[in-house]
Amino acid sequence: MNVNESALPQIRKQTVIWLGTALALFLVLVLLGLVMRLNQAGALHATPDLFYAIMTLHGLGMSGAMFMSSIAAVWYLLSRYIKPYAGLMWSSYLLIVLGAVGLVIGTLVGRFGPGWYVLYPLPFASSIWPAWATGLSVISLVLLGTGWLLAQLTLLGSLAQRYGAGNLLGWQYFTSRQPSVPIPPIVLITVISLISGALTTVAGAVLFLLYIAKWLNDALQFDALLLKNVVFLFGHTIVNITMYLGIAAVYELLPKFTGRPWSMNRVVAISWNTVLLFVLGAYFHHLYMDFAQPVTLQYLGQILSYSSAVPATVVTVFGVGAQVYRSGMRWSFVPLSFFLGITGWVIGGLAAVVDSTIALNTVLHNTLWVPAHFHTYFVLGYLLILLGMTFHITESQRESRAMAALTTMVVGGTGFLLMFYLGGVEGVPRRFAGYLGIDSHTLSATAQLLAQIAAGFVVLFLLGLLVYLAALGRKRTAAA
């Protein structure tokens, strides 16, 4: 049902600008990723302050760019159902861009480098970067957070306007097969994601306001364990719901290619409601090595992390299976990138579940295993879905070029990730500007070698990315 036919071209244009911004950021941030790997390989010699500033920008920028793209895509897809508030979305865009510019200056110029989760009290305890860099970066994070919150609340508000707040969580499906207010799966998944997103963004905003207070008055002291909980509640959730929003888009778009409706029912409703609980509680697995954390929360972290595998695979993976099996569909670029993206997400999820096992976390925590698993569900998961969505939304036509790009990126990405995993198995710590200082010679040699091989694969990945960008847009035909 198309309630906003006339507004669509406008919204499409706005979406394309959001997606274009996100992809441009992505390209630059992959280059920074390559710089980091080359530095770890010993081929570049950035000073540690520059390396860690780049690392901080890469991490924050990637999480932000990916989240921004996921919001834009579901906003576009939802605009068929709901009243879009283009003005509010532009304000959000402006805040995000301002925040991004501030962060670039704070990190690259000011050398603000406490890492993407800006763990208290490192942003303040460093004599490496000047106080203005801390202030500017934290204020930029507040701007970013405000922009995200605005976009999330705008979407939630217009969804509530259309369906009634009481129906948004799909509880009407618990009791009835044919409820009086039906909602499509994309609405439910978006709502689940944005409720957790908005709540935790508020938590993140409070955190960064405390940071500003501390920046203004250094005598203030906070509880490091409490703030660590807040940081991960926020960071873990934002990163996870980016993936969920991508999946919401797959629920909406894959049926266009298989020709089969992907409808709501009780199982879908119940399982996505459990996700709300799991996503908010799973972050405890980031604090396993903080033995001062209450033990119950530690065990709860593993139980909730394991549990999140249930709705993810039982409902989404089998849903994809039911879409594809005997559908007679043609594997063109868009459905193939969705399909590979879901596969990558499941594999990354498996590596995450392994890491969320406390007994294994003692040997995997803060090794390269950690970037290995979350890069899996981004580089081979969400990103592939994003490429498919963007291709679809921009009505691009260069199929074979896009297919070649996809193949190259999957090969390059897999090799890049494999080196992270091997590093994890070898116990190479994450976030090392270089490995030469390690007093054990074999560990440092292994770590360097893996970084060298990884850098080669990243170059391949980048080539694929450029080919993909060149595949975007409509073909110019002589007749037109």
Place this chain on the structure above:
Amino acid sequence: MTALNAGIFTLVGALLVALIALAIALSSRPEQPKDGVTARVYRVRRAYFVVLGVVLLACLGLTLPRAPYLAARSAVPPDIRVAVTGWMWTWRFDAISGDRVLVEPQNLTIPAGKLIEFSVRSGDVNHGFGIYDDQDHLLTQVQAMPGYTNQLRYRFPAPGVYHILCMEYCGYAHHLMMTTIHAE
């Protein structure tokens, strides 16, 4: 449980997932009407749900007891107590109790095979106390957090040199923050 096991398990799992994905992708043809197909998919799903539930519960049952927390809080006294403090960017050891402990602030010598309790804290930002053996296996770790003391119990399996690396990013020289422990 070692990192190598985790790697092998994940690799096998990932290959399995990839195979299943390939099978699903190839199953798109020949085309059949959705109604008959859905029932078939749901039957498999029910079986999968049960199997997954059993597997997850079994893994929880097997792994949760191996968590290090209860041992760290055990009332049984350790053989030796050592205080460890992380600073930007060095480690410092102080003996609390136990004989045969040789402590220089930067270098610790302890007996192998004895139960050591490390009381780990930080003098500034967050650090991570990671113990590697001489073959570069990460054996165990715990965070060093300002304002808190994390108790880690460990028995060094054999005499030799053990390397300590920092397992929490702590700024400029994080990658150079290391020391050694000698077990004899």
